[in-house]
Amino acid sequence: MSKVVAHFEILYTQLLNSEGELCGPLPKFADDQATLIELYRQMVRVRLFDKKAIALQRTGKMGTYAPINGQEAISTAIGHAMLPEDVFIPYYRDYAAQFQRGVKMSEILSYWGGDERGSQYACNSEDLPICVPIASQCLHAAGVAFAFKHRQQARVAVVCIGDGGTSEGDFYEAINVAGVWKLPVVFVVNNNRWAISVNLDQQTAAKTIAQKAIAAGFEGRQVDGNDILATRQIIGEAIEKARRGEGPTLIEALTYRLSDHTTADDATRYQPKEEVTDASSKEPIRRFRHFLHQQQIWDETKEKKLLESCTEEVQQAVDEYLNKTPQPITSIFDYHYAELPDYFIEQRAIAVEEFNHG
Amino acid sequence: MADITLLEAVTQALAYELEQDKDVVVFGEDVGKNGGVFRATEGLQARFGATRVFDSPLAESMIAGLAVGMSLQGLKPVAEFQFMGFIYPAMNQIVTHAARMRNRTRGRLHCPLVFRAPFGGGIRAPEHHSESTEALFAHIPGLQVVIPSSPKRAYGLLLAAIRNPDPVIFLEPKRIYRLVKQPVEDNGEALPLGKCFTLHQGEDVTLVSWGASIYETLLAAKELESEGVSCEVIDVATIKPLDIDTILTSVEKTGRCVIVHEGAKTCGVGAEISAMIMENAMADLMAPVQRVTGYDTVMPYFQLEKHYIPSVHRIKTSVLSIME
Numbered sequence: 001m002s003k004v005v006a007h008f009e010i011l012y013t014q015l016l017n018s019e020g021e022l023c024g025p026l027p028k029f030a031d032d033q034a035t036l037i038e039l040y041r042q043m044v045r046v047r048l049f050d051k052k053a054i055a056l057q058r059t060g061k062m063g064t065y066a067p068i069n070g071q072e073a074i075s076t077a078i079g080h081a082m083l084p085e086d087v088f089i090p091y092y093r094d095y096a097a098q099f100q101r102g103v104k105m106s107e108i109l110s111y112w113g114g115d116e117r118g119s120q121y122a123c124n125s126e127d128l129p130i131c132v133p134i135a136s137q138c139l140h141a142a143g144v145a146f147a148f149k150h151r152q153q154a155r156v157a158v159v160c161i162g163d164g165g166t167s168e169g170d171f172y173e174a175i176n177v178a179g180v181w182k183l184p185v186v187f188v189v190n191n192n193r194w195a196i197s198v199n200l201d202q203q204t205a206a207k208t209i210a211q212k213a214i215a216a217g218f219e220g221r222q223v224d225g226n227d228i229l230a231t232r233q234i235i236g237e238a239i240e241k242a243r244r245g246e247g248p249t250l251i252e253a254l255t256y257r258l259s260d261h262t263t264a265d266d267a268t269r270y271q272p273k274e275e276v277t278d279a280s281s282k283e284p285i286r287r288f289r290h291f292l293h294q295q296q297i298w299d300e301t302k303e304k305k306l307l308e309s310c311t312e313e314v315q316q317a318v319d320e321y322l323n324k325t326p327q328p329i330t331s332i333f334d335y336h337y338a339e340l341p342d343y344f345i346e347q348r349a350i351a352v353e354e355f356n357h358g
Numbered sequence: 359m360a361d362i363t364l365l366e367a368v369t370q371a372l373a374y375e376l377e378q379d380k381d382v383v384v385f386g387e388d389v390g391k392n393g394g395v396f397r398a399t400e401g402l403q404a405r406f407g408a409t410r411v412f413d414s415p416l417a418e419s420m421i422a423g424l425a426v427g428m429s430l431q432g433l434k435p436v437a438e439f440q441f442m443g444f445i446y447p448a449m450n451q452i453v454t455h456a457a458r459m460r461n462r463t464r465g466r467l468h469c470p471l472v473f474r475a476p477f478g479g480g481i482r483a484p485e486h487h488s489e490s491t492e493a494l495f496a497h498i499p500g501l502q503v504v505i506p507s508s509p510k511r512a513y514g515l516l517l518a519a520i521r522n523p524d525p526v527i528f529l530e531p532k533r534i535y536r537l538v539k540q541p542v543e544d545n546g547e548a549l550p551l552g553k554c555f556t557l558h559q560g561e562d563v564t565l566v567s568w569g570a571s572i573y574e575t576l577l578a579a580k581e582l583e584s585e586g587v588s589c590e591v592i593d594v595a596t597i598k599p600l601d602i603d604t605i606l607t608s609v610e611k612t613g614r615c616v617i618v619h620e621g622a623k624t625c626g627v628g629a630e631i632s633a634m635i636m637e638n639a640m641a642d643l644m645a646p647v648q649r650v651t652g653y654d655t656v657m658p659y660f661q662l663e664k665h666y667i668p669s670v671h672r673i674k675t676s677v678l679s680i681m682e
Contacts, residue, residue, distance in 0.1 A: 087431075089427075116461065116462060116463075116464050117464050119462050119463045119464065119466070120463055120464040120465070120466050121463070121466060124466075125466075126430070126431070126467075128430065128467070129459075129462055129463050129467075133450060133454045133455070136423060136450060136451060136454065136455060138423075139419065139420055139422075139423020139424055139426070139427060139451065140423055140426050140427035140430065140455070141427060142420075142423070142424055142427060143423060143424040143425060143426055143427015143428040143429075143430070143431075143435075144427040144428070144430060144431050145427075146424060146427065146428055146433075147427070147428050147431030147432070147433050148431070150383070150409060150428075150433065157427075169417075169419060169447070170419055170420070170423060170450075170451075173415070173417040173419055173420035173423070174420065174423070176415055176417070176420075177414065177415050177417070177420055177424065180415055331464070335460050335461040335463075335464050335465045336460065336461050336499055336500050336524075337460070337500070337502075337524045338460075338468070338522075338523040338524055341552070341599040342552075342599065342603075343599055343600070343602075
């Protein structure tokens, strides 16, 4: 005897197609024009930041940087959908969410500029810093979510990861325990199809990444990650579901990395030209601008004004970053433990003398 | 006050801290209903409930990563790795996150957590159940490594580890889990981290050890005493931060030092202690520092393990070789 004992389906959501035409019902939040404009503003803001950050690296004023170009909608949607008391657990391509949650542009520049204070976050945040070891942050999100549940707080942990990261054990271990313990956590996969030079087809034989949630016993959804309306809607629903105590969700947001992996990479070595051209035509900002024009809530004058104000904000951040007083050499010792251990005292003195010696 | 084993002292310390600090949670594989495979968490779930003491899915990196996340929210997780030999999948979380979060965020976030693991050989266990790789952790900036060797020190040091605001690797010498009993007052008094314990005063040679090897070292010292060699015995207890001052003071007095540890010799903690003595007390030495350690081999399966673990005979031979 054989019979089907389980079956599943993965919902894909798109509300705004790649031409910027509505192809689904407008979500509730879209009733508010100010919200739509805010979502647009955040995407534009991070794109201008991104361009400037790359320029800083190219001119030797900053270290290696991981661009966000083309993936602005996902990060913007996360930042917009979360409540201040929630905790964001980023990977390293999540600036739009981080900015909305109070992280300063100059702090992100400091981080990539080789200054640990870039993760100190003056806004007194409980959010985690940028996480470089792939997928390891997923477990932190589960731990943070456990603390929320343990203390019966209506808070949610939101974690972001790339498509390559879903090959890591920590990703599976995290979704597994999140499912078992029904944790208030949302896993967002920025599926930009490339893990440095390795294409998604080489990462998984699964038809979707979203379906990996099924193995962990909870809902997985796919969304057009270049469609800010759908992405904001689906991520928002997942966050509120988690807040209601209904457990985790995995959201696979489909996008494309319209940039090098980092400034140390050259994507022209492996991204097919025609694929990049096609993906460029589907990027999130242009299609949303088209939509806003159609809704008659946006025009060239507003666009010009927005670009000017964002450019100014970015420039201010750059100035702040470039003019920041360097950390003293003692700082490399002073934050390892709550109290400075004895064996650091001698090493610290040597470092100070060496530093002063130049 | 009943006499208790090192294992029971661990349970007692966990219970004390669960009772007095609501942020403490205890978890790991089989630590709940089963009370841990060695029974270190025996009765804790029944007493404190499954929201405070609970089983986790079977994944070591997950245990470590969860503890990091919990601790970033101010919980004080005491997570158990069932055996030290299974800790390696968690190394990424321990080394790249637990150890670094305070520094990475310049003090904004920190990880008040304890990772407990039974370690060392001598209980006729299968492969991977008998490791002594404390040196791996001692090498990592941001970690603290603590190894008790008696019921009293297990109780006091575990309390200190849980109350410490930074990550502590707490390694329990399972060969002596039930070897000796001692009266331990359940008064919540912690012992200081980063301090050696001088177990026996002596004049001729300083014997430095930790964990289960303390017992062979003490036995060797006793036999040597009867043979006219006066031994000072120091239990390092905190491998990192190392209380080198106590060791140096002793070596300045005795002029000789033999370091005994079960872990492999090369780049073991003994090498660090020896180097510190050379850097700071060479003029006081009457003989080269000696190391009696596990061999630089894989820990043998249990049929041969007792020949790997430093024996009383090896310790005595080493001491006598520098008494000329």
